Amino acid sequence: MRVTIYDVAKQAGVGIGTVSRVINNSPHISPKTRDKVLKVIKQLKYQPYVMAQGLARKKTNTIACIVPYFTGYFYFELLNGVQQALSRNGYDLILYSVDLFEKKEDILKRTLRERRVDGVLVSSMTISDNYAAKFIHSKIPVALVDGFHQLLDSITIENHEGAYLATSHLLKLGHIKIGMINGCLNSVPAKIRLQGYKQALIDNNITLDEQCIFNVEPNAEPALRNNDGFNKLAGYIAMKKMLALRKNRPTAVFISSDIKAAGAIKAIQEHGLKIPDQIAIVGFDGIELSEYLGLTTMKQPMFKMGDLAVKILINKIQNGVNNEKVFKQLFHPQLVVRETCGASLVQADYR
Amino acid sequence: MRVTIYDVAKQAGVGIGTVSRVINNSPHISPKTRDKVLKVIKQLKYQPYVMAQGLARKKTNTIACIVPYFTGYFYFELLNGVQQALSRNGYDLILYSVDLFEKKEDILKRTLRERRVDGVLVSSMTISDNYAAKFIHSKIPVALVDGFHQLLDSITIENHEGAYLATSHLLKLGHIKIGMINGCLNSVPAKIRLQGYKQALIDNNITLDEQCIFNVEPNAEPALRNNDGFNKLAGYIAMKKMLALRKNRPTAVFISSDIKAAGAIKAIQEHGLKIPDQIAIVGFDGIELSEYLGLTTMKQPMFKMGDLAVKILINKIQNGVNNEKVFKQLFHPQLVVRETCGASLVQADYR
DNA sequence: CTATTTTATGGAAGCCCTTCCACAATTTGT
DNA sequence: ACAAATTGTGGAAGGGCTTCCATAAAATAG
Known part of the structure; x- marks a missing residue:
């Protein structure tokens, strides 16, 4: 039914491991086979299935952005920065808007457990020590924008x-x-x-x-x-x-x-x-x-703040969280x- | 490391199938075991892992929303409606903003292949016949808001x-x-x-x-x-x-x-x-x-339009796409x- | 009280990938 | 020329879930 890595492997006359390596452009692969596999991939219009990748890699290539929605414009501009930085890096954005306080807790809890996302950007909300600890423990990086917590990366304005x-x-x-x-x-x-x-x-x-x-x-x-x-x-x-x-x-x-x-x-x-x-x-x-x-x-500078937050998150996602090194950035309003x-x-x- | 369905099963002294059935509240399960399992779930703070669910179910519980971002406010209000309807139904929103034309194609293509989402909401964009056909063929439901295509569900304004x-x-x-x-x-x-x-x-x-x-x-x-x-x-x-x-x-x-x-x-x-x-x-x-x-x-009525689009999508996701029945709704501006x-x-x- | 249907449960197979280990092929060194 | 190191490749295992089939237990019928 749908084209899998097995189809590609068979068609190209290689093993699935090889196909996988081509997809993730791993270094140890000969140019010849790479070309061969790439050709088949194109021909079969193969596209890896994110869910399976996610399961195997334990990465989702997605970050969550939690904003209090109904306040409007502020977040809009922030999101713009976030969105651009993310798409430049091949990440997707899951947007959660929070209207009620309980919903905030709810969403934090879900993000924490479901592991649907690799990182979380929280805007304009206080994070309780309780949740901060949970996130740190979970190793899911969190960046606060327009919010501050001692133990979490925080981007704030003076x-x-x-x-x-x-x-x-x-x-x-x-x-x-x-x-x-x-x-x-x-x-x-x-x-x-x-x-x-x-x-x-x-x-x-x-x-x-x-x-x-x-x-x-x-x-x-x-x-x-x-x-x-x-x-x-x-x-x-x-x-x-x-x-x-x-x-x-x-x-x-x-x-x-x-x-x-x-x-x-x-x-x-x-x-x-x-x-x-x-x-x-x-x-x-x-x-x-x-x-x-x-x-x-x-x-x-909301756009910049969003952009920076994403950079911080992606860096931590890719290079591992180091809880000793908490990032604090202070922007100056103009x-x-x-x-x-x-x-x-x-x-x-x-x- | 992370709590899986196996841990719950073992702890509760039941099989993994049973746990799964409890989670998805399948009918054929005795109240007694259900309670037992639920208790263990709570105790272990178990939460199913979305990626694995997605892989097994071939559903993601997520819909994509594609908007031309930089125009701003219009989409903001639309998104509000979308967001609320989604969260009411337990769906997540992946937001794609499109600035350039090529990027639109790109995102449509990705949505189509990666199957990261169960449905797509496209706002204020024309969809080529080519892509319309692809989506129909893929059985991924699409709803157009402030846009029209003969073969796709369209919500437009008079x-x-x-x-x-x-x-x-x-x-x-x-x-x-x-x-x-x-x-x-x-x-x-x-x-x-x-x-x-x-x-x-x-x-x-x-x-x-x-x-x-x-x-x-x-x-x-x-x-x-x-x-x-x-x-x-x-x-x-x-x-x-x-x-x-x-x-x-x-x-x-x-x-x-x-x-x-x-x-x-x-x-x-x-x-x-x-x-x-x-x-x-x-x-x-x-x-x-x-x-x-x-x-x-x-x-x-942007809020309403977003809300309706989501309802259409979720309906199709849950009850299967029926391409004979294309939904057209015309709203009246005031x-x-x-x-x-x-x-x-x-x-x-x-x- | 046994035969039949219904309901509940266990667990293997499968979803589609990545990763690792083992092995083959090639290159390098001597 | 052969041994040793390097590079390239195949495919099993594993990731966490759902689903289906087989089986066990309970309910119903006769």
Whole structure:
């Protein structure tokens, strides 16, 4: 029925081992037989059956990518980098999107047991020590992107620096009263961005006004907490609250994610205020959407991060996991100045 | 080393066949042994090894989804539907993104031969008769989304109707001079949308003005042709050209994709014109971005389309392919009125 | 209570590869 | 020229599962 390695071997008048060696271009094979076998392979349109290879090799040539899906664009750009790096190396991508917390556990567990993949890329999620240990023990390499664990390869962004720069930018533009809209503080990036923001104010001798800082409460309704509070609705609601402030309303806001900024902008427009004249905004992430919104933001090199994560994984897959050597890479976010901060305008690039 | 079915069998004091039957909950098994086996499975944390299952069953419980990646948002929403439907059914998703034409062929070929997947979902791509025949012959079910082939299950949108309605909407708002910005005419949707647009004008006794119709030439530079001409840059360039018209410049434009509309809007802003006062716009697709742009558009139910495609595939996978019965489903796009057309405003929904 | 049907169970064969060992053929050294 | 080292090749074993056939046990019938 389907063409197997036996058919090829018979047709070419060689042993199956030889065919296998040709397929995997093992060195010890004479050019003559190689050609002969290759010809038959082409003629029979033979293609090795991945499942069987997987079983025999105990490799799948596949990596899993686990992302919290519904947050959208951020992952989209990351996936692009991942996808390209993978296909360059002949790996396939199995995509898992996680909406609920339990599902995350579920998927981690499955990845661990089923061994359907050779490596796992986890984006924007905390991995419990428990699972970290399990993965290490299983020897399945894991790379965290936009997430950190002491014992796992982690690719992160300098959140403190980013928040600091974003806030500083607003300060330089002359703003004194700068608020912050943030995610849930149980998310590490949110916490650190808050610190960066505070530090910038402190370094400029500005007293903090806690009532201008809007975090998402850990016990908020699910729609607000979704994705650690980095979602449109939460931004919208937070900005509504901020706009309702009777006195000392900020003239500028650092919003710790672009998607929240999108919600916030909507709220501002509904309120009838002008951006950036009456309220200036700087976001965080640099997703494509920010371009359309004219949003000044701290851009994360997501494509690069995805690319790097894949390289790390493939390296470990091919050269074996060495748990002593944990890879940590810190990327620096970059300020992209657009309209919402009130500084000079920059053309969106069309490339 | 790893726990196999043999370990479970031994530990439970049964045969491997019995264990297998428990795993696949085959009917002919006594409750007593089932419980016994299940207990051991839990105790040993046994999880079947997918590769081996795949080899034995000749099923992979995986479907491939092939999308042209770089166009972005459209597929993002589609994938959401796909992903949810799949995970509900215990299937995994292998994602292939295609940038170049050759790569498409490549991936189709691989899917066909490697048999890594049980079914293939192809989005927004034409499948040659050649490959259609190959897939049919291979018995690997294929579903086309936003694409059509006589012999393959196809889920499409009523492009003619959509374009007609979009254009009619502008006509109803009083516009007489309505232009169109379109993709490459060798893409079927582009061709049909053009027809719909023309029909609407004809039905309203408006003479066509070919100079107000901007298709992407098949020999245009690659950046413009990308994704059949449905890209930002092409929209930007087309609008620039339209704005340069000396006389009889349209007061409204139907743009056959939201992403192109995004580019066009940029061009209009640069030109210093006001939307919708000086130029009204209706797009097509209803990607999330349209919401941010305040773009009036014809919304495609992408989530639903993805969901349906998966259902079709899984059905065929589980009940066998019946090539006599080809499934065709036509969805209707829906007009979403926002700011860019100049009709009454509608709140973006925050849910 | 025995004969027949039904239901439950064990395990060999098979799915398609890779890998390793043994052996054959060739090359190198002397 | 022959021994030793090197290179090339065949095919068995093994990877972990499903499935089918044979057999054992239980249920039903007479």
